[in-house]
Amino acid sequence: MRKKGTVVIAMSGGVDSSVCAALLVKQGYSVIGMMLKLWSENGHEAENRCCTPDSQRLAKNVAAQLDIPFYIIDAKNDFYDAVVTPFMQDYLAGITPNPCLRCNRNIRWGLLLENAQQIGADFFATGHYAILRHNKAQSVRLFRARDDTKDQSYVLHVLNQRDLEKTLFPIGNYLKSEVRQLAIDFKLPVAVRRDSQDLCFLGGGDYRDFLRRNTQEPFIPGKIIDQHGNVLGEHQGLPFYTIGQRKNLGINSTKPHYVIKKDVLTNSLIVGDKETTLKKEFFVNGVNWINGLPKHSHLRVGVKVRYRAPILNGTIQIYAENQVRVFLDEPYYDITPGQAAVFYQKECCLGGGLITENADSRSEG
Amino acid sequence: MKNRPRIYLDYSATTPIAQPVLNAMLPFFKDEFGNPSSIHIFGQKAEGALENARNTIASFLNCRSDELIFTSGGTESDNLALRGVALARRKNFGANHILISPVEHHAVSKTAQQLAKIFGFELELLEVDSYGLVSPENLRQKIRHDTALVSIIYANNEIGSINPIPECAKICREFSVPFHSDAVQATAYLPLNVNILNVDLLSIGAHKFYGPKGIGALYVKQHTPILPMQTGGGQEWGIRSGTPNIPYIVGLAEAIKFVENYQNEWIEHLQRLRDELISYVLENIPDSQLTGHPTLRLPNHASFVFDGVDSQKLLMLLDLEGFACSSGSACKTGNPLPSDVLLAMGYSPKLALSSLRVTLGKDTTQEQIERFLTSLEKIIAKIRS
Numbered sequence: 057m058r059k060k061g062t063v064v065i066a067m068s069g070g071v072d073s074s075v076c077a078a079l080l081v082k083q084g085y086s087v088i089g090m091m092l093k094l095w096s097e098n099g100h101e102a103e104n105r106c107c108t109p110d111s112q113r114l115a116k117n118v119a120a121q122l123d124i125p126f127y128i129i130d131a132k133n134d135f136y137d138a139v140v141t142p143f144m145q146d147y148l149a150g151i152t153p154n155p156c157l158r159c160n161r162n163i164r165w166g167l168l169l170e171n172a173q174q175i176g177a178d179f180f181a182t183g184h185y186a187i188l189r190h191n192k193a194q195s196v197r198l199f200r201a202r203d204d205t206k207d208q209s210y211v212l213h214v215l216n217q218r219d220l221e222k223t224l225f226p227i228g229n230y231l232k233s234e235v236r237q238l239a240i241d242f243k244l245p246v247a248v249r250r251d252s253q254d255l256c257f258l259g260g261g262d263y264r265d266f267l268r269r270n271t272q273e274p275f276i277p278g279k280i281i282d283q284h285g286n287v288l289g290e291h292q293g294l295p296f297y298t299i300g301q302r303k304n305l306g307i308n309s310t311k312p313h314y315v316i317k318k319d320v321l322t323n324s325l326i327v328g329d330k331e332t333t334l335k336k337e338f339f340v341n342g343v344n345w346i347n348g349l350p351k352h353s354h355l356r357v358g359v360k361v362r363y364r365a366p367i368l369n370g371t372i373q374i375y376a377e378n379q380v381r382v383f384l385d386e387p388y389y390d391i392t393p394g395q396a397a398v399f400y401q402k403e404c405c406l407g408g409g410l411i412t413e414n415a416d417s418r419s420e421g
Numbered sequence: 422m423k424n425r426p427r428i429y430l431d432y433s434a435t436t437p438i439a440q441p442v443l444n445a446m447l448p449f450f451k452d453e454f455g456n457p458s459s460i461h462i463f464g465q466k467a468e469g470a471l472e473n474a475r476n477t478i479a480s481f482l483n484c485r486s487d488e489l490i491f492t493s494g495g496t497e498s499d500n501l502a503l504r505g506v507a508l509a510r511r512k513n514f515g516a517n518h519i520l521i522s523p524v525e526h527h528a529v530s531k532t533a534q535q536l537a538k539i540f541g542f543e544l545e546l547l548e549v550d551s552y553g554l555v556s557p558e559n560l561r562q563k564i565r566h567d568t569a570l571v572s573i574i575y576a577n578n579e580i581g582s583i584n585p586i587p588e589c590a591k592i593c594r595e596f597s598v599p600f601h602s603d604a605v606q607a608t609a610y611l612p613l614n615v616n617i618l619n620v621d622l623l624s625i626g627a628h629k630f631y632g633p634k635g636i637g638a639l640y641v642k643q644h645t646p647i648l649p650m651q652t653g654g655g656q657e658w659g660i661r662s663g664t665p666n667i668p669y670i671v672g673l674a675e676a677i678k679f680v681e682n683y684q685n686e687w688i689e690h691l692q693r694l695r696d697e698l699i700s701y702v703l704e705n706i707p708d709s710q711l712t713g714h715p716t717l718r719l720p721n722h723a724s725f726v727f728d729g730v731d732s733q734k735l736l737m738l739l740d741l742e743g744f745a746c747s748s749g750s751a752c753k754t755g756n757p758l759p760s761d762v763l764l765a766m767g768y769s770p771k772l773a774l775s776s777l778r779v780t781l782g783k784d785t786t787q788e789q790i791e792r793f794l795t796s797l798e799k800i801i802a803k804i805r806s
């Protein structure tokens with residue numbers, strides 16, 4: 057049983073990571089469970105999505121049933137610094153962050169992977185839906201999961217070869233329905249938990265309330281204007297609005313208005329009709345190429361601009377190693393600065409980066 | 422991960438039940454299952470066992486058997502002592518001041534904090550030195566005529582230090598203030614004669630000395646004011662109602678006999694291993710410090726801080742190599758807060774989060790300690806690298 061090596065599985069108490077742990081045990085690995093204790097707002101611990109005392113108990117039960125060692129890794133301070141603080145800073149700077157990316161980059165494939173390596177683990181596994189293939193050139197490629205509706209390659213595009221080399225995604229080749237069945241077959245004591253897109257530390261609450269409670273910055277009201285400069289109303293502070301938002305703008309008008317831009321310099325919220333939210337071109341900064349910089353400067357790719365968006369056809373032009381300009385074949389709505397744009401060729405994820413405001417924004421270098 | 426080697430070095434957390442203890446308990450689950458309050462033969466047998474057990478323990482503590490109250494363990498004994506006496510002293514004498522050491526087990530400190538927060542008592546902490554020891558002089562300065570109760574831990578669970586209980590008791594006696602001591606860790610190794618200790622209340626719990634979990638006792642000296650915290654059928658002189666847990670009480674008494682029989686043997690064996698362990702660590706592991714007193718400490722207890730070592734990680738790595746230890750503090754769910762005890766002794770929060778407690782027991786061998794030390798040295802070097 058030592059032949060396969062030791063693997064650390066990141067457990068959450070949920071069905072996916074629990075089934076992963078069971079599969080790894082069955083495949084003959086020597087398995088160790090670890091669970092991250094992430095940051096929760098004071099007084100809101102029980103609402104946290106991924107590490108409530110309840111999910112700790114569940115994960116512990118699974119580990120006990122599988123007879124594997126189980127440890128809780130305290131990542132509260134690291135998570136706060138690497139994820140929560142930038143999350144708030146981004147909102148205050150007028151962009152809409154995706155904290156899961158920073159968590160994957162700095163916490164899961166950072167702190168947790170470090171812990172796994174420190175105890176001498178050969179592999180590191182998570183319950184993400186994605187597939188890894190090792191090709192002959194010794195490099196690892198990331199592919200979309202078999203279950204299209206569950207694919208999580210979008211949030212994994214931040215990983216590099218060093219991360220992926222040791223990584224296993226045991227359920228990437230299963231459908232969610234099959235994973236549920238496996239949990240039943242393995243008789244795992246996992247609760248039926250609703251899949252949720254909420255951020256773990258918001259615990260189902262509104263990010264606006266979270267910002268009000270947790271930032272010292274004053275929120276300064278300003279003008280809501282249309283593209284022609286007509287003043288339509290007053291906003292309560294730019295961080296409280298997201299691109300594409302239609303509701304609760306407080307505009308007296310018969311036709312719907314959508315947020316198309318947050319202008320931090322003039323502290324104004326720019327709105328327009330549905331048509332104006334459509335965009336064909338945008339820049340992407342801080343690009344991570346999973347298998348290195350592509351050889352050609354122009355590529356036909358599929359682009360995903362949000363976790364739940366479809367893959368759109370387009371062309372990318374590589375400006376600098378980590379900066380790309382995207383030309384979509386068809387315009388798409390709500391292209392939001394701060395969200396990731398992730399590039400695919402067929403099922404293979406090439407990498408991705410963060411959408412930036414305008415074509416005129418400079419490279420981060 | 423089956424067949425991992427497992428070496429247990431956490432006897433302060435709990436101990437395995439000894440075979441004679443288990444044997445003594447078994448008949449009382451099934452054949453002699455009666456309720457001691459019943460008039461019939463079943464009840465009489467149970468009552469006989471109950472009073473027999475009480476006598477065994479009373480003779481060990483050198484107290485009257487009607488001064489013993491069986492509880493569900495150390496935690497309940499501490500709770501009953503503090504809450505029961507504080508409330509009775511307030512009711513009878515208007516005493517409103519509680520004095521405890523800053524190195525108490527949470528069973529005492531959290532109870533005292535609740536008495537302060539919810540019940541309006543004035544809670545004051547004694548001072549401790551860098552070994553975690555209270556001084557009788559400091560007690561004399563802080564004790565008052567309206568002090569409801571003083572509570573000082575006999576031997577500390579985290580750092581093993583042994584407090585000067587008789588000296589403190591004498592001062593309390595002068596002020597006619599009831600004095601409680603938590604002897605949960607002390608029972609297996611230290612003198613427990615309540616006349617010499619001169620205490621009014623003493624807590625013990627069986628699972629720290631090869632007895633079962635979930636059973637303990639509180640010694641309450643005659644005429645000590647105390648209110649019941651659990652009311653009902655009036656068992657245990659009305660101070661702790663509820664049908665007594667006969668098999669476990671029998672187990673507690675048998676474990677006390679076990680201590681009486683083997684205590685000297687253990688002390689000799691463990692003190693030598695402990696000293697070897699401590700001197701090896703201090704000599705061979707850089708930036709290591711012993712926490713607690715070097716000699717006034719439990720014979721089975723070694724505790725350290727290692728600068729720059731995260732104790733959660735250390736415990737995990739030790740566990741994976743098969744060594745079961747503890748950080749010493751009560752916290753366990755990956756939510757490490759620095760121990761109040763180490764902070765009170767003057768350690769920085771960071772250093773307090775690098776603690777390790779190694780506690781030995783009757784089955785610990787020289788070879789286990791040697792293997793442990795080899796691993797410990799390697800693991801600490803690895804964490805620091």
Ligand SMILES: Cc1ncc(COP(=O)(O)O)c(C=O)c1O
Pocket residue numbers: 433434493494495496497499526528574576577578603604605606626628635
């Ligand atoms: C000093 C001390 N007091 C009280 C207790 C509480 O004992 P129990 O958890 O068995 O109630 C313990 C056990 O950890 C202890 O070490």
